[in-house]
Amino acid sequence: xxxxxxxxxxxxxxxxxxxxxxxxxxxxxxxxxxxxxxxxxxxxxxxxxxxxxxxxxxxxxxxxxxxxxxxxxxxxxxxxxxxxxxxxxxxxxxxxxxxxxxxxxxxxxxxxxxxxxxxxxxxxxxxxxxxxxxxxxxxxxxxxxxxxxxxxxxxxxxxxxxxxxxxxxxxxxxxxxxxxxxxxxxxxxxxxxxxxxxxx
Amino acid sequence: xxxxxxxxxxxxxxxxxxxxxxxxxxxxxxxxxxxxxxxxxxxxxxxxxxxxxxxxxxxxxxxxxxxxxxxxxxxxxxxxxxxxxxxxxxxxxxxxxxxxxxxxxxxxxxxxxxxxxxxxxxxxxxxxxxxxxxxxxxxxxxxxxxxxxxxxxxxxxxxxxxxxxxxxxxxxxxxxxxxxxxxxxxxxxxxxxxxxxxxxxxxxxxxxxxxx
Numbered sequence: 001x002x003x004x005x006x007x008x009x010x011x012x013x014x015x016x017x018x019x020x021x022x023x024x025x026x027x028x029x030x031x032x033x034x035x036x037x038x039x040x041x042x043x044x045x046x047x048x049x050x051x052x053x054x055x056x057x058x059x060x061x062x063x064x065x066x067x068x069x070x071x072x073x074x075x076x077x078x079x080x081x082x083x084x085x086x087x088x089x090x091x092x093x094x095x096x097x098x099x100x101x102x103x104x105x106x107x108x109x110x111x112x113x114x115x116x117x118x119x120x121x122x123x124x125x126x127x128x129x130x131x132x133x134x135x136x137x138x139x140x141x142x143x144x145x146x147x148x149x150x151x152x153x154x155x156x157x158x159x160x161x162x163x164x165x166x167x168x169x170x171x172x173x174x175x176x177x178x179x180x181x182x183x184x185x186x187x188x189x190x191x192x193x194x195x196x197x198x199x200x
Numbered sequence: 201x202x203x204x205x206x207x208x209x210x211x212x213x214x215x216x217x218x219x220x221x222x223x224x225x226x227x228x229x230x231x232x233x234x235x236x237x238x239x240x241x242x243x244x245x246x247x248x249x250x251x252x253x254x255x256x257x258x259x260x261x262x263x264x265x266x267x268x269x270x271x272x273x274x275x276x277x278x279x280x281x282x283x284x285x286x287x288x289x290x291x292x293x294x295x296x297x298x299x300x301x302x303x304x305x306x307x308x309x310x311x312x313x314x315x316x317x318x319x320x321x322x323x324x325x326x327x328x329x330x331x332x333x334x335x336x337x338x339x340x341x342x343x344x345x346x347x348x349x350x351x352x353x354x355x356x357x358x359x360x361x362x363x364x365x366x367x368x369x370x371x372x373x374x375x376x377x378x379x380x381x382x383x384x385x386x387x388x389x390x391x392x393x394x395x396x397x398x399x400x401x402x403x404x405x406x407x408x409x410x411x412x
Contacts, residue, residue, distance in 0.1 A: 004227060004304040033407040040400030044393045051384055083399055087392040092384050094227050 002088070002103055003151065005096030012151050016102030023078035023108055030075045038195060039076050042069055047084040064173070066144055067137035067181045070111030071122065072188075072195060077115075081108045102151055110143030122185075122196060129189060130182050137181030138174045145170045228254065228303040231377035232295045234282070234314035235370040236363070241278040241307070242374070243297050250276025254299040258283070260291035261308060267293070282314060290315060307377075 008016075031039060042065075049063040069077040082104045088094045095103045114136045121132035149163030188196055228251050232241040243251040256278045257269045267286060272278045286293060293314075296306040 002227065002303075007298070007304050028403075031403065031407065033404060033410075036400050036404040036407060040396050040403075043396045043400075047392055047396065048389060051389070083396060087395055091388045091392055 002095035003099050009154055016105045020101035020104040024082050027075040027078035039080050043080040043084050066107050066111040067114055067140035070115040071136055074115045077111045078108045106144050106147045110140040114140045130186055133182040133185035134178040137177035141170055141174045141177050228299045228305050230297040230305050230307045232307050232309050233373040233377050238279050238281050241295055243272050243276045251299045254297050257296050259294045261294050
């Protein structure tokens with residue numbers, strides 16, 4: 001999910017950077033005092049989780065937990081993902097500082113989208129919430145791969161080829177993320193329902 | 201109270217994740233080394249899986265000319281003889297790899313790292329008899345040994361040694377190249393989590409100022 005430095009064209013870099021900036025600004029604005037620690041915990045989880053390699057599929061995939069972050073953080077997943085990616089960039093040279101905006105957008109935008117799409121379902125109990133959680137994890141990865149393919153399509157390969165390659169590589173991850181998100185959400189719903197923002 | 205339960209939830213999760221760390225994959229890495237006139241390039245994802253069918257392009261660092269391109273095989277390897285123009289002009293080679301899914305990296309192979317040895321191996325190739333003459337020298341009686349020793353001596357002997365060293369040092373060069381990759385260590389990860397918590401502290405401070 002990390003696009004390397006020097007692959008993308010400047011217009012994409014600027015567009016990604018602008019979206020990431022706007023998202024981070026909204027996220028920071030929506031962040032209230034009570035949520036700060038929660039956001040930082042999920043940032044750490046994201047940071048560590050995306051270091052695990054899932055040895056499935058033709059490419060190299062790793063957990064993103066975009067769906068989970070979307071559900072739990074809403075717009076605040078933008079600053080969370082930005083910080084985690086920034087640290088990964090300077091510590092491990094994953095991605096790069098110039099493509100940071102694009103990488104953040106690729107992972108955070110689908111998460112926010114899923115948050116709005118499935119938010120109402122989360123207020124309902126039982127099976128419906130579980131399904132929503134699974135779809136959230138699944139869809140966020142799918143949309144992330146789509147965004148990544150879109151970003152790459154303006155470079156050497158066409159959109160169709162790039163998207164086929166990337167989506168095929170991430171299909172196993174979509175299911176894994178869906179299942180992980182489902183279990184985490186149902187566990188949180190039992191143990192810590194406030195954190196799910198279930199009650200208004 | 202709310203966050204203590206959350207902490208209880210997150211900490212085991214983090215620990216499980218940390219314990220399964222050694223495999224990870226984020227970027228593609230490439231390293232190249234020279235072994236008797238052929239440059240070997242190995243492309244791997246950072247988890248150690250070979251990158252198959254990754255596109256490799258070799259350019260000169262000086263004038264950015266593309267010398268050759270190729271695809272890696274199923275082991276993530278790509279080997280090519282040193283291009284003549286590179287030999288002639290003492291190019292530093294930039295070996296760039298693009299795995300097609302947004303991962304890109306490059307490796308700089310300095311002219312000094314591959315040129316000196318090839319010069320020797322090229323000189324050595326027309327005279328394959330040199331090792332045998334050395335053997336002959338060992339087997340020969342002492343009087344003859346003196347005369348053959350003179351033949352083997354000097355230039356040729358240094359060539360033999362360099363060829364042998366080259367052969368032996370090949371794998372070492374490779375593993376040295378491999379080790380230039382900085383893998384995420386536990387310290388890095390814990391340090392990063394510290395940074396995240398610190399940032400959270402800063403955010404909490406500003407938010408609490410606003411609340412007042």
